[in-house]
Amino acid sequence: MLRDVLFTPFADMIAAPDFLLQVLWEGLVSGILYALIALGFVLIFRSSRIFNFAQGIMVVFAALTLVGFHAMGVPAWISVALTLAVMLALSVTIERVVLRPLVGQPDIILFMATIGITLFLIGFGEIIFGGENKVMITEQLGIPTGSFVLEPWGGLLILEQKDVTAVIVAALLVAALLAFLNYTRMGRAIRALGDDSQAALSVGISLQTIWVLVWFIAGIIALVTGIAWGARAGVSFALEVIAYKALPVLMLGGLESISGAIIGGLMIGMLEKLFEVYWGQPLMGGGTEAWFAFVLALVVLLFRPQGLFGEKIIERV
Amino acid sequence: MLYRTAGQFKTSYKADQALFPVRQDAVLLAIILTFAWVIFPLTASEFAFQTLLIPIMIYALAAMGLNILTGYAGQLSLGTAAFMGVGAYACYKMITLMPWLNPVVAILLSGVFSAGIGVVFGIPSLRIKGFYLAIATLAAQFFLVWLFEKWSWLYNDNASGAIQVPNLEMFGTYIAGPQAASVTEYYVVLFVVSLLTLLCINLTRGTLGRTWKATRDMDIAAELIGINLMKSKLTAFAISSYIVGVAGALYVFMWKGAAEPNVFDIPLSFQVLFIAIIGGLGSILGNFLGAILIVGLPVILNLLPAAIGVQIDSAMVEHLNVMIIGSLIIFFLIVEPHGLAALWRLIREKLIIWPFPH
Numbered sequence: 001m002l003r004d005v006l007f008t009p010f011a012d013m014i015a016a017p018d019f020l021l022q023v024l025w026e027g028l029v030s031g032i033l034y035a036l037i038a039l040g041f042v043l044i045f046r047s048s049r050i051f052n053f054a055q056g057i058m059v060v061f062a063a064l065t066l067v068g069f070h071a072m073g074v075p076a077w078i079s080v081a082l083t084l085a086v087m088l089a090l091s092v093t094i095e096r097v098v099l100r101p102l103v104g105q106p107d108i109i110l111f112m113a114t115i116g117i118t119l120f121l122i123g124f125g126e127i128i129f130g131g132e133n134k135v136m137i138t139e140q141l142g143i144p145t146g147s148f149v150l151e152p153w154g155g156l157l158i159l160e161q162k163d164v165t166a167v168i169v170a171a172l173l174v175a176a177l178l179a180f181l182n183y184t185r186m187g188r189a190i191r192a193l194g195d196d197s198q199a200a201l202s203v204g205i206s207l208q209t210i211w212v213l214v215w216f217i218a219g220i221i222a223l224v225t226g227i228a229w230g231a232r233a234g235v236s237f238a239l240e241v242i243a244y245k246a247l248p249v250l251m252l253g254g255l256e257s258i259s260g261a262i263i264g265g266l267m268i269g270m271l272e273k274l275f276e277v278y279w280g281q282p283l284m285g286g287g288t289e290a291w292f293a294f295v296l297a298l299v300v301l302l303f304r305p306q307g308l309f310g311e312k313i314i315e316r317v
Numbered sequence: 318m319l320y321r322t323a324g325q326f327k328t329s330y331k332a333d334q335a336l337f338p339v340r341q342d343a344v345l346l347a348i349i350l351t352f353a354w355v356i357f358p359l360t361a362s363e364f365a366f367q368t369l370l371i372p373i374m375i376y377a378l379a380a381m382g383l384n385i386l387t388g389y390a391g392q393l394s395l396g397t398a399a400f401m402g403v404g405a406y407a408c409y410k411m412i413t414l415m416p417w418l419n420p421v422v423a424i425l426l427s428g429v430f431s432a433g434i435g436v437v438f439g440i441p442s443l444r445i446k447g448f449y450l451a452i453a454t455l456a457a458q459f460f461l462v463w464l465f466e467k468w469s470w471l472y473n474d475n476a477s478g479a480i481q482v483p484n485l486e487m488f489g490t491y492i493a494g495p496q497a498a499s500v501t502e503y504y505v506v507l508f509v510v511s512l513l514t515l516l517c518i519n520l521t522r523g524t525l526g527r528t529w530k531a532t533r534d535m536d537i538a539a540e541l542i543g544i545n546l547m548k549s550k551l552t553a554f555a556i557s558s559y560i561v562g563v564a565g566a567l568y569v570f571m572w573k574g575a576a577e578p579n580v581f582d583i584p585l586s587f588q589v590l591f592i593a594i595i596g597g598l599g600s601i602l603g604n605f606l607g608a609i610l611i612v613g614l615p616v617i618l619n620l621l622p623a624a625i626g627v628q629i630d631s632a633m634v635e636h637l638n639v640m641i642i643g644s645l646i647i648f649f650l651i652v653e654p655h656g657l658a659a660l661w662r663l664i665r666e667k668l669i670i671w672p673f674p675h
Contacts, residue, residue: 051448097647098647098651101651102650102651102654105650105654106654107447107448108387108393108594108598109594109650109654111448112590112591112594112646112650113646113647113650115587115590115591115646116643116644116645116646116647116650117643117647118643119639119640119642119643119646120639120640120643120644120647121643122636122639122640122643123636123637123638123639123640123641123643124636124640126636126639127633127636127637127640131632244455244459244583247452247455248452248455248456250452251449251452251453255448255449284467285467287463287466287467288463290459290460290462290463291456291459291460291463294452294453294455294456294459294460295456295460297452297453297456298441298453298456301441301444301445301449301453302441302444302445305444305445305446305449306449307449313446315537316537317535317537317538317541
């Protein structure tokens with residue numbers, strides 16, 4: 001028994017390094033997607049202390065809108081533009097209808113409100129788009145669909161080109177976001193609001209504008225995530241479950257940290273795949289991906305209660 | 318007029334802290350209890366029992382358990398459904414392993430198991446706080462549901478992977494299972510819920526309740542005035558999980574009749590959380606008001622299109638339901654963030670001074 005836990009998995013890894021690489025690659029790709037969702041969370045949490053549960057459904061909603069526009073005969077790239085317009089309208093509506101009346105309420109009330117938004121968008125999306133699984137318009141968007149076949153150590157490693165594209169696009173998006181937050185006026189305003197909302201308001205930063213902006217950026221991230229994930233697994237409301245996967249990523253990385261979200265996402269993506277393939281399936285009957293990330297994050301949190309990269313929690317009486 | 322408190326003098330601290338310092342509250346409760354114990358069972362239809370009365374009671378109980386933890390002790394939990402599952406599976410195992418056990422006793426005992434598991438998952442709360450803790454309770458949620466699926470001993474290795482409630486007898490009548498009458502099931506549920514509600518009211522009024530509230534309001538300050546945080550948080554987790562576990566056992570044994578592991582998935586957790594929050598955190602009454610709203614609303618929404626003569630297919634109704642409930646949650650949060658219980662408190666204040674404005 002102990003041998004199965006401590007020795008056999010590692011022996012398997014060394015015996016078939018190409019398979020190990022394949023597992024790690026798969027983990028990396030899903031990790032990127034977890035990281036992207038977590039990024040949307042972090043952005044909103046940093047600027048408004050709202051724990052936005054609706055990020056997952058925003059991914060689904062963005063992807064469905066894109067596919068829906070294309071199904072109506074709109075060319076692919078114009079569909080993307082129209083989807084962005086819809087996401088902007090959505091963030092303005094959310095800010096006006098939900099967030100503005102709730103300014104200053106306890107965190108848990110705002111959190112519940114985002115669950116309300118989630119339910120609303122689920123019902124609304126099902127009515128407009130229907131519940132069936134749809135195919136993402138991968139080719140129309142110019143995303144390559146072939147695959148690279150590598151043969152390290154005489155083995156076999158298959159990298160799908162759309163996954164490679166997703167990784168590159170995600171990296172570009174993160175770089176652009178970091179540049180935006182650090183070097184533009186608006187970006188600095190967002191960070192100022194996150195650091196001290198009273199002080200930010202007193203120097204003339206508009207809370208409303210920033211909230212709309214932040215939710216819109218979260219919407220853009222949601223669209224990118226939706227395209228990337230939809231290209232792998234199709235677009236349906238089942239996508240919503242990946243939103244839950246972003247939560248342990250947040251815990252691991254820290255609720256405020258952008259780099260934490262990225263690193264946490266990649267770590268969780270790879271470790272949960274490794275655990276599932278080498279320990280979960282042979283020893284526990286599989287399906288461990290459902291909880292592994294949470295338990296891992298829980299263990300890390302016991303040692304660092306603010307996550308790996310979160311701001312140190314200082315409490316005063 | 319009816320709610321005038323003038324003339325009801327208290328001469329001792331004890332009398333002031335009694336369960337019903339105002340006579341009208343006691344009368345009102347007596348009326349509600351008469352309805353619950355006598356009038357509803359005599360008049361309700363099978364449909365009313367199965368879609369309203371029994372589920373409202375069970376959901377209110379589950380929300381009460383959550384409310385002890387979140388509303389009184391301030392520890393946000395998203396894993397309620399999993400603890401309901403622990404209660405249900407524990408009850409099932411006890412009933413099938415020891416068929417001679419009295420079913421009501423089994424239901425009340427099943428909470429003990431979920432209390433144990435609750436304490437284990439409550440230990441991180443000593444270090445982790447706020448939203449971090451909320452996500453940590455999701456670890457319990459996903460792990461336990463996975464366990465219900467994979468550990469076949471829990472459902473006696475049957476092929477369907479679901480637990481099936483057998484016919485259970487007490488004093489010569491069936492009280493659970495396919496043969497039981499709705500009214501008997503209702504009485505069992507009502508008995509358990511009344512018992513635990515009384516327990517909760519008294520717990521939250523006493524030393525333990527005050528310790529919880531101090532922990533909720535600021536745990537460091539509570540520690541400084543000499544409250545043992547470990548004891549306070551872990552008792553909250555234990556008692557909360559006990560009540561939630563009993564609610565879970567009732568949920569399967571007295572209402573659903575059978576359950577698969579995915580019944581205890583995260584939507585149920587959220588439903589219970591909605592009830593607790595819309596009802597009002599830190600209130601016992603709120604759980605019942607919230608349950609009436611959250612359970613009753615879909616029933617009304619389902620009946621409404623037929624009643625006004627509009628033809629909508631059932632899938633559409635389902636989606637509309639989700640949409641409407643989502644918007645109503647937002648609406649209630651905006652109108653009264655402290656929940657329906659706060660609304661009742663306001664109405665009561667107004668009634669006491671009525672017809673004068675101040």
